[in-house]
Amino acid sequence: MRQLLEMGLGRTDVIVLVIAIAVLIVADLLHEKEISFTAWLLQRKIGVRYAVYLAVCMVLLLQVVADFGQPAASFLYFQF
Numbered sequence: 353m354r355q356l357l358e359m360g361l362g363r364t365d366v367i368v369l370v371i372a373i374a375v376l377i378v379a380d381l382l383h384e385k386e387i388s389f390t391a392w393l394l395q396r397k398i399g400v401r402y403a404v405y406l407a408v409c410m411v412l413l414l415q416v417v418a419d420f421g422q423p424a425a426s427f428l429y430f431q432f
Contacts, residue, residue, distance in 0.1 A: 364418065 361369070382389060393401055 368415065 379389070393404060
C-alpha cells in the first residue's frame with residue numbers, strides 16, 4: 353500500500369480502488385457460475401430494489417463530489 357501512496361494516490365483513492373476491484377471479482381465469479389444479479393434483484397420487493405439503486409447512485413455521486421475541483425491534468429487521458 354505504501355507504493356500506491358508514493359505514486360500519488362491518496363488513502364481514499366486506494367480504498368475505492370480495492371473496493372472496485374473486489375466488486376469486479378465478485379461480478380466475474382457470479383458470471384462464471386451463471387448467476388444473474390439483475391435477475392436476483394428483480395425477484396426482490398420494490399423497496400429492496402430501490403434501496404440498491406439508491407446505494408449505487410450515492411456511491412457514484414460521492415465519488416464525483418470527491419473528485420470535483422481536481423485539475424484537468426489529473427485526468428488519465430489528458431496527455432493524449
